[in-house]
Amino acid sequence: MRITVASGKGGTGKTTVAVNLALSLAAAGRAVTFLDCDVEEPNAHIFLRPQIEREETTGILIPEVDDDRCTYCGRCAEVCVFHAIAVIGTKVLVFPELCHGCGSCAYNCPEKAITEVLHPTARLRWGKATGEGTPIAFGEGVLDVGQAMATPVIRELKKKGLPAEEESIAILDAPPGNSCPVVETMRGSDFVLLVTEPTPFGLHDLRLAVQVAREELGLPAGVVINRDGVGDDSVERFCAEAGIPILMRIPLDRRIAEAYAQGETIVARLPEYRERFQALYRRIEEEVGR
Amino acid sequence: MSTAPKQLVIISGKGGTGKTSLAAAIAHLAAGELPIVIADADVDAANLDLVLHPTRLESHPFSNGLVAEIDEEKCISCGLCEEACRFDAILVPDRTGDPYGIDEVACDGCAACVYHCPVEAITMREPQVGEWYLSETPYGPLYHAHLFAGADNSGKLVTLVKQQAKLRAMDDGRPLVVVDGPPGIGCPVISAASGADLALIVVEPTLSGAHDLARVLELTDHFGVPALVAINKGDLSEQQSAAIEAFCRERGVALSVRIPYDTLVTEAMVAGQPITAWAESPAAQAIRALWATIKARLGLQGKE
Numbered sequence: 001m002r003i004t005v006a007s008g009k010g011g012t013g014k015t016t017v018a019v020n021l022a023l024s025l026a027a028a029g030r031a032v033t034f035l036d037c038d039v040e041e042p043n044a045h046i047f048l049r050p051q052i053e054r055e056e057t058t059g060i061l062i063p064e065v066d067d068d069r070c071t072y073c074g075r076c077a078e079v080c081v082f083h084a085i086a087v088i089g090t091k092v093l094v095f096p097e098l099c100h101g102c103g104s105c106a107y108n109c110p111e112k113a114i115t116e117v118l119h120p121t122a123r124l125r126w127g128k129a130t131g132e133g134t135p136i137a138f139g140e141g142v143l144d145v146g147q148a149m150a151t152p153v154i155r156e157l158k159k160k161g162l163p164a165e166e167e168s169i170a171i172l173d174a175p176p177g178n179s180c181p182v183v184e185t186m187r188g189s190d191f192v193l194l195v196t197e198p199t200p201f202g203l204h205d206l207r208l209a210v211q212v213a214r215e216e217l218g219l220p221a222g223v224v225i226n227r228d229g230v231g232d233d234s235v236e237r238f239c240a241e242a243g244i245p246i247l248m249r250i251p252l253d254r255r256i257a258e259a260y261a262q263g264e265t266i267v268a269r270l271p272e273y274r275e276r277f278q279a280l281y282r283r284i285e286e287e288v289g290r
Numbered sequence: 291m292s293t294a295p296k297q298l299v300i301i302s303g304k305g306g307t308g309k310t311s312l313a314a315a316i317a318h319l320a321a322g323e324l325p326i327v328i329a330d331a332d333v334d335a336a337n338l339d340l341v342l343h344p345t346r347l348e349s350h351p352f353s354n355g356l357v358a359e360i361d362e363e364k365c366i367s368c369g370l371c372e373e374a375c376r377f378d379a380i381l382v383p384d385r386t387g388d389p390y391g392i393d394e395v396a397c398d399g400c401a402a403c404v405y406h407c408p409v410e411a412i413t414m415r416e417p418q419v420g421e422w423y424l425s426e427t428p429y430g431p432l433y434h435a436h437l438f439a440g441a442d443n444s445g446k447l448v449t450l451v452k453q454q455a456k457l458r459a460m461d462d463g464r465p466l467v468v469v470d471g472p473p474g475i476g477c478p479v480i481s482a483a484s485g486a487d488l489a490l491i492v493v494e495p496t497l498s499g500a501h502d503l504a505r506v507l508e509l510t511d512h513f514g515v516p517a518l519v520a521i522n523k524g525d526l527s528e529q530q531s532a533a534i535e536a537f538c539r540e541r542g543v544a545l546s547v548r549i550p551y552d553t554l555v556t557e558a559m560v561a562g563q564p565i566t567a568w569a570e571s572p573a574a575q576a577i578r579a580l581w582a583t584i585k586a587r588l589g590l591q592g593k594e
């Protein structure tokens with residue numbers, strides 16, 4: 001089972017829900033993998049406190065030109081959609097920050113003058129978070145500062161980190177927003193859990209997130225309402241109209257806000273929530289089975 | 291007039307730190323003193339219009355990049371495109387039961403497949419992925435945009451919105467552009483922050499707020515944009531607020547105010563009003579002080 005936890009915007013408690021769901025399932029003895037796909041600002045580690053066992057560099061393959069072979073014919077620059085390679089006189093310039101690593105230049109070079117080399121853009125960190133029950137397999141991507149392309153890093157993180165076994169549970173913490181990195185995180189999931197606040201801002205973002213999950217990707221989705229009690233009932237009305245199930249409500253509770261501020265999880269502060277998050281998972285199973 | 295207008299960009303590591311509420315309040319205060327242009331650079335989830343109630347004057351289509359398209363008639367199902375594509379964007383009959391096709395969501399528009407196809411069955415096209423608008427608000431012209439769900443690279447659209455706002459400010463001789471930035475530190479934020487005269491970074495006093503702040507500051511440093519930090523809901527955790535303040539001092543970053551936790555802020559938001567126009571609350575007072583600091587930092591002359 002692969003579950004992406006997303007929200008139109010950050011700050012709605014998305015990471016809180018993802019982390020507490022993972023901890024509650026692990027406490028019940030389930031094999032859980034947690035991937036923090038918010039590679040711009042990964043912060044699930046603050047709550048899960050994993051022991052990092054392994055780190056690796058990831059990036060994209062960018063062209064490197066062999067001057068001895070190159071005839072400066074200009075074909076590489078012609079095929080590059082992203083203007084990441086230019087031929088000026090007897091010099092071939094590569095602009096790594098523009099390159100998407102597609103390989104077209106190397107493929108089309110008539111002289112076989114191009115080799116592709118790794119240009120690092122992020123680090124992947126792997127480890128284990130041990131709490132109650134089974135240890136959680138943990139992975140996160142950390143985008144290097146000044147690097148703009150999150151999507152390839154997420155793709156790599158998923159490729160390497162997702163478990164093959166059917167019965168294990170993977171929880172993917174998506175980045176905020178609704179653009180490409182979020183879509184990449186959701187792709188291939190069995191279910192999208194959308195965390196929202198019952199306010200007009202929450203609704204606005206939820207609407208977009210639902211559009212991405214259901215219409216764009218055709219995935220089943222459900223909602224967790226966080227800070228239930230603030231704001232108005234516009235989110236509920238929307239969910240009823242759109243036929244999106246509300247799977248859980250987390251009330252506005254100062255104890256939860258305080259726990260969050262200290263980097264503590266809900267289930268650590270309020271253990272009774274463990275059962276509630278396990279129930280959330282059963283609801284997700286029902287929805288997926290439908 | 292052609293003097294360059296000042297650009298204030300309001301950003302935060304994560305969304306949900308009250309950034310948009312603050313941006314609306316700053317726009318409200320600024321507009322009371324000098325003519326401004328507003329840019330909503332959060333094109334993934336533009337929220338500012340919920341508070342500013344814009345009247346739309348113009349809409350323009352936005353397209354960005356290409357996607358591949360396979361001509362079923364020409365395709366001989368050789369599978370070479372799938373081997374070439376590094377973005378898993380080729381839909382394969384084995385898995386879909388349909389002829390070879392393109393997963394438009396995954397397609398990066400690189401055109402590599404075009405060169406690998408032996409029968410020229412693949413072409414590239416340029417779909418519209420969003421729209422940008424000029425609107426009128428009570429506080430000045432607003433440039434904003436909407437990126438269709440799932441579209442890539444909002445950075446380009448952010449740059450476009452900002453550019454339009456700046457041109458307008460130059461044309462009208464408006465001395466300030468207030469930019470509500472997107473969350474995160476990725477491409478859209480880089481686009482929003484680059485070229486700004488001052489970045490107002492909004493954080494919450496939480497452990498992850500402090501963590502995000504460090505990343506955002508790395509980014510503003512990287513692009514040489516001076517920063518000012520405001521702690522929103524500063525009284526929620528004295529310990530974390532103090533830690534953030536200490537961190538800012540250490541980094542030599544100006545720390546302006548703590549904006550107190552104030553339930554009227556949510557009320558104003560639900561009512562669709564900037565907090566400073568809604569009630570003279572503790573948060574509104576703190577934001578007034580913050581605006582005075584911003585004005586001084588940008589060397590703007592407003593009437594008092």
Ligand code: SF4
Binds near residue numbers: 070092108112
């Ligand atoms: S295509 Fe190959 S030979 Fe031609 S300019 Fe580029 S690198 Fe040189």
Ligand code: SF4
Binds near residue numbers: 102104
């Ligand atoms: S790998 Fe692709 S994007 Fe990069 S330079 Fe070559 S053709 Fe351009």
Ligand code: SF4
Binds near residue numbers: 357374396
């Ligand atoms: S254009 Fe590039 S990303 Fe799109 S299908 Fe072709 S090879 Fe794949």
Ligand code: SF4
Binds near residue numbers: 410
């Ligand atoms: S390379 Fe061309 S002919 Fe071969 S499967 Fe792809 S589209 Fe069809």
